[in-house]
Amino acid sequence: MAEDGPDFGAASDGDGDRNLIVGKGLVVSPSDSLAVLAANAHLAPAYAKGIAGVARSMPTSQAADRVAQKRGIGIYETPTGWKFFGNLLDAGKVTICGEESAGTGSDHVREKDGVWAVLLWLNILAERRESVAEIMAKHWAEFGRNFYQRHDYEEIDAKAANGLMESLRDRLASMAGQRFGTLVVSEADDFSYKDPIDGSVAAGQGVRIVFSGGSRIVYRLSGTGTSGATLRVYIERFEPDPARHSLPPEEALKELIDTADVIGEIKKRTGRSEPDVVT
Numbered sequence: 443m444a445e446d447g448p449d450f451g452a453a454s455d456g457d458g459d460r461n462l463i464v465g466k467g468l469v470v471s472p473s474d475s476l477a478v479l480a481a482n483a484h485l486a487p488a489y490a491k492g493i494a495g496v497a498r499s500m501p502t503s504q505a506a507d508r509v510a511q512k513r514g515i516g517i518y519e520t521p522t523g524w525k526f527f528g529n530l531l532d533a534g535k536v537t538i539c540g541e542e543s544a545g546t547g548s549d550h551v552r553e554k555d556g557v558w559a560v561l562l563w564l565n566i567l568a569e570r571r572e573s574v575a576e577i578m579a580k581h582w583a584e585f586g587r588n589f590y591q592r593h594d595y596e597e598i599d600a601k602a603a604n605g606l607m608e609s610l611r612d613r614l615a616s617m618a619g620q621r622f623g624t625l626v627v628s629e630a631d632d633f634s635y636k637d638p639i640d641g642s643v644a645a646g647q648g649v650r651i652v653f654s655g656g657s658r659i660v661y662r663l664s665g666t667g668t669s670g671a672t673l674r675v676y677i678e679r680f681e682p683d684p685a686r687h688s689l690p691p692e693e694a695l696k697e698l699i700d701t702a703d704v705i706g707e708i709k710k711r712t713g714r715s716e717p718d719v720v721t
Contacts, residue, residue: 449573452560460544461556463563465574473503473590476540478581479562481509483538486565488550493537497530499523500633500648501660501676502542505588512585521635521647522662528552529639542592542676579687586682589694593717595673595708603663603671606711610649610661617651622701625653633660651705656680659702673712675702 451464463470470478480496483489495516496506510517516535520526524547527539531549540546545554548562570577617630633647648662660676677698681687686694702708709715 450563450567452563454556454560458556459554461546461559462544463560463574465578468575468578470574470578471503471590472540472542472544472546473498473505473588474578474581475559475563476502476538476546477505477509477585477588478566478577479540479546479559480506480538481513481581481585482566482570482577483562485569486562489537494534495530495536497527497536497539499526499541500635500650501592501662501674502540503588503590503678504656504658504680505585505590506540508585508588518638519635521633521644524554526635526637526644529637533639535638542590582687583684586680587687589679589681589689589691591677591691591695591699592719592721593675593677593699593702594719594721595675595712595714596718597670598673598712598714600671602711603673606673606706606708607649607661607663609711610706614649622704623697625657625697625701628652628654657698659698659705661702661706673708675706675708675717677702 447466449466453462454460463475476498480493483493493515495518496510497518497520498506499522500519501522507517518530518536522541524545530536531552537549546559547554548558550558611632614630614632617627620627629652630650632649634643634645635647636643648660650658650660652658657679662674664672664674677695679695679698681694
């Protein structure tokens, strides 16, 4: 990250299924990494003829959607959990898939493959002969930037966590059209997924609040049980103006972060004024 640091760095977990990409002065979010791989996969020999489509988990940012729409390829939004990508990969509907928790993969194997992701990044760097920062700047200039953060509130009271989600679901029908500062809700739902291959349905996968212009807030619970729950709040803002792409994410997302507390009544229901983890 230092000025005299390496031009490219990659990190992984113990079994190599997840990956994190860094450049000089820049950490590439997993959502942005997925989008860059989708936009540039054709530079690697195995994908020279292009890719069939991209799949992402619902909480993952919509950066890959913008690539798919501009390239004219399929885009699929699935629930969280790698298993949901399997049918799409097997059916040839998608070639690349990924999630905001740093898992990325392709149709060469029915699993996350962090080593593959790093190698594809290296292919792209070798072909483009540009730095990570230059690639990201040009990518955002072409597709716009999706500023993104995940806020985790850990070990909160399970009853309070479930009450928060129930309250959100109760208010969904009346949410459209509501204004919060400069933000206007365009739609709100509790995400449900129908598998396009086998027709199976997964309901109750997370509450989505979508605003005019493409910004959104997503609320999900993880690990609900007697010992408490983790509330995950995913905050995303689309910014088309290249002059604003260099803003710090916390600055670009401030209004949405404040609005997430207002809509979710997080402090009121959990007593937490700040998340335990921000990624």
